[in-house]
Amino acid sequence: MEQFKSVIDMLKKINVRNSSVLDSCKEEKLRQDIDYENLFQEYWASDLRLKNAIALLEAVEKELAAVKV
Structure with missing residues (x-):
């Protein structure tokens, strides 16, 4: 359970940096430079995947905690 919390905390710190x-x-610059815009879009997509991973891990952690009770 502690490992789950550590991973979630680490991912949240990464998410803050991404934001x-x-x-x-x-x-x-996004409007003028297509490469910059593409990089921004990739970064935005990875940020969204990271947020989804955090939400999924928090849900799994919650379910595991409920099972232990």
Whole structure:
């Protein structure tokens, strides 16, 4: 159970860093540079997958905790 919490905490820290990178992207540069826009889209997609993984792990952790009770 502690390993689950450690993994979830680590993923949340990565998610915070991803969010700051996404927030720092300049909209005008996104419109002008196709490579920059593609990189932003890939980063955004990976951020979404990371959020989904965190939600899934939290749900599994909750179910495991309920089974132990």
